Amino acid sequence: MAFDAYDDYEQGERVQQWLRQNGLSIAIGIVIGLVAIFGWQQWRNHQATRELEASNLYxxxxxxxxxxxxxQVDQLTERLQNDYAKSAYAIFAASDRAQRQVEANQLDKAMASLQWARSHAGDSPLKPLIELRMAKVQLAAGKASDALATLDAGAAKGYEPLRQELRGDALVKLGRVDEARKAYQAALAAMGEDAPQRAALQLKLDDLAVAGKQGA
Incomplete structure (x- = not known):
């Protein structure tokens, strides 16, 4: 080949010429690569530090x-939500606050807390659970249509039995008994045979059957 025909001197000259032409680009590329690696490590260390801080606050x-x-609980919750909004611990804190607000019958405030948690959950596995809790609060507030919309808009992977049961509850309140029955049956089908919730869910189905006979 042509390259094989060069003697050692000619090859050396070619290499030196190439380095003179491209040496600066190579050096810049190396520097950029090192900066990127260092920056990535620094970012990961920073994220780990902030996650540890959020964990301690929680x-x-x-x-x-x-x-x-x-x-103090309210103060720490506000700090987590304001300073560590991207952390899972801030979502935990907001969800805990919503639970306390439900217990105090402050349903509008509970919804606001859960909406904050959902908006900051991203693609977290926590998001479907937050949406189920939102539907529960909406049902408690007498907003069955809103609860049904929340349940139908979400994708409660891993929580299908609960989602279908809540759909059934909302449909019962809306007077859509046949649809409610199907939702309860879907919830039962999605449950394990030894699930402790089966008995209570079966009672809801039985109540629908009794109500249907009485209305016949």
Whole structure:
């Protein structure tokens, strides 16, 4: 081949010429690569540090909640939501706040807390669970149509029995009994045979059957 015909001197000259023409580009490429690697490592370290900080705050929140220190709980929740909004611990804190608000019958505030949690959950596995909790709050507030819309818009992977049961509850409140029956049956079909919720769900189906006979 032509390249094989060059003697050592000619090959050396070619290499030096190529390096003179491309050496700066090579050096810049190496520097950029090193900066990218270093920057990635720094970013990961920063993220790990912030996640640890959020975890510590959430542990403090749980300790304060167990001790009945409501003011401190609210303060820590606000800090997590404001300073660590992308952390799963902020979502946990917002969901915990929603639960306390439900217990205090503050359903509108509970919905606001859950909506914040959903909007910050991204593609997290927590999102379907948050949506199920939203539907529960909407049902408790007498907003069955809203609850049904929430359930039908979400994709509650891993929670299909609960989603279908809640759909049945919403449909019963809307007077759509046949559809409610199908939802309850779908919930039963999605459950394991030894699921503890089967008995309560079967009672709902039985109640529908009794109501149907009475209405006949």
């Amino acid at each position: 542990q403090q929140l749980q300790t304060a909640a167990a001790a009945g220190k409501d003011a």
